[in-house]
Amino acid sequence: xxxxxxxxxxxxxxxxxxxxxxxxxxxxxxxxxxxxxxxxxxxxxxxxxxxxxxxxxxxxxxxxxxxxxxxxxxxxxxxxxxxxxxxxxxxxxxxxxxxxxxxxxxxxxxxxxxxxxxxxxxxxxxxxxxxxxxxxxxxxxxxxxxxxxxxxxxxxxxxxxxxxxxxxxxxxxxxxxxxxxxxxxxxxxxxxxxxxxxxxxxxxxxxxxxxxxxxxxxxxxxxxxxxxxxxxxxxxxxxxxxxxxxxxxxxxxxxxxxxxxxxxxxxxx
Numbered sequence: 001x002x003x004x005x006x007x008x009x010x011x012x013x014x015x016x017x018x019x020x021x022x023x024x025x026x027x028x029x030x031x032x033x034x035x036x037x038x039x040x041x042x043x044x045x046x047x048x049x050x051x052x053x054x055x056x057x058x059x060x061x062x063x064x065x066x067x068x069x070x071x072x073x074x075x076x077x078x079x080x081x082x083x084x085x086x087x088x089x090x091x092x093x094x095x096x097x098x099x100x101x102x103x104x105x106x107x108x109x110x111x112x113x114x115x116x117x118x119x120x121x122x123x124x125x126x127x128x129x130x131x132x133x134x135x136x137x138x139x140x141x142x143x144x145x146x147x148x149x150x151x152x153x154x155x156x157x158x159x160x161x162x163x164x165x166x167x168x169x170x171x172x173x174x175x176x177x178x179x180x181x182x183x184x185x186x187x188x189x190x191x192x193x194x195x196x197x198x199x200x201x202x203x204x205x206x207x208x209x210x211x212x213x214x215x216x217x218x219x220x221x222x223x224x225x226x227x228x229x230x231x232x233x234x235x236x237x238x239x240x241x242x243x244x245x246x247x248x249x250x251x252x253x254x255x256x257x258x259x260x261x262x263x264x265x266x267x268x269x
Contacts, residue, residue, distance in 0.1 A: 024222030
């Protein structure tokens with residue numbers, strides 16, 4: 001499965017590839033002729049996905065199990081791919097975790113785990129894989145944030161703050177890298193039918209009251225993110241309602257955004 005010869009097709013490295021949006025993105029890139037580097041903690045799930053991608057799309061696949069919340073994970077992954085002469089053309093940072101609860105009801109370790117993966121892990125991946133792209137004069141980055149990045153979200157305070165970091169960093173890099181041949185896109189999905197949502201519903205029955213029309217299909221979200229990345233768009237917000245909410249939040253006074261978020265968040269207690 002792993003070869004030491006340079007692949008003929010562009011290579012997309014996808015973190016968080018074992019399920020949800022990451023898995024769906026893997027199918028998008030493979031279907032468009034990319035070879036894949038799949039990264040997540042679960043080796044078994046990655047191996048199963050690799051088999052699907054090879055059978056369905058004929059893609060060459062590297063399976064690289066890693067916990068990107070660990071401080072040395074990104075450097076270890078980068079070194080491993082260098083040893084295999086595998087150059088990454090597209091970096092997809094999809095790995096992330098969410099904890100839905102009042103800030104004070106979460107443990108310090110829970111807050112830190114969100115920061116370690118959603119912020120530190122993503123930043124480390126960019127720090128290692130962006131410079132070679134800039135050096136070769138081409139490349140694409142797709143960072144997966146959330147509509148929660150656009151406003152404070154009570155009951156998701158640390159998670160929303162982590163996604164605001166991702167959005168801010170991505171927008172900064174998109175401007176910084178203009179003219180280099182490297183583009184940076186941020187995918188900001190709303191509520192999506194993934195295992196993350198199902199786990200949140202299990203933890204809080206109030207979330208089961210979310211209307212079905214507000215829940216996006218994971219394949220559609222991934223497709224829109226993939227297309228935006230290939231076009232070099234800076235921000236992609238799937239769904240008309242999500243885009244309207246994003247525009248409204250950016251044009252609404254901060255105090256009012258906080259008040260509305262607080263009213264909604266307290267109902268989830």
